[in-house]
Amino acid sequence: MSDYNIKKSDKEWKDQLTDEEYRILREKGTERPHTGKYNLHFEEGTYKCAGCNQQLFESSSKFDAHCGWPSFDESIKGTVKYVLDKSHGMIRTEIVCSNCGGHLGHVFNDGPTETGTRYCVNSISVKFDSESK
Numbered sequence: 001m002s003d004y005n006i007k008k009s010d011k012e013w014k015d016q017l018t019d020e021e022y023r024i025l026r027e028k029g030t031e032r033p034h035t036g037k038y039n040l041h042f043e044e045g046t047y048k049c050a051g052c053n054q055q056l057f058e059s060s061s062k063f064d065a066h067c068g069w070p071s072f073d074e075s076i077k078g079t080v081k082y083v084l085d086k087s088h089g090m091i092r093t094e095i096v097c098s099n100c101g102g103h104l105g106h107v108f109n110d111g112p113t114e115t116g117t118r119y120c121v122n123s124i125s126v127k128f129d130s131e132s133k
Helices: 010-016 019-025
Strands: 046-049 055-058 080-085 092-097 103-108 118-121 126-129
Touching: 010 019, 055 126, 080 103
Parallel strands: none
Antiparallel strands: 046 055, 046 126, 080 092, 092 103, 103 118
């Protein structure tokens, strides 16, 4: 994880995060569909990394993709890194926080908006800030 501004040991991350946040952000887990608190959340504000508080997505880019996870059609420029993911017998593009390397979810090229992009994000990977409109 030396490519990231924030460098912490596993112990430091475990001390900071809940067990579920650690499983998803640091071990690349996935929350069950339709269970995340931000799946159908449409208030104005900014979604930030739950690991380091970096701004990632504006609420104006959020839409309901009916996939069971929060979906966005674009990220804030420079805040997300893209990683080839060949796990689970698939080829996908993982998205991680560019500041701390926390796993956010995956991005797909099947979005219904004009960007054609769907960032599929675990609710547990982000925190919402209504003050950052």
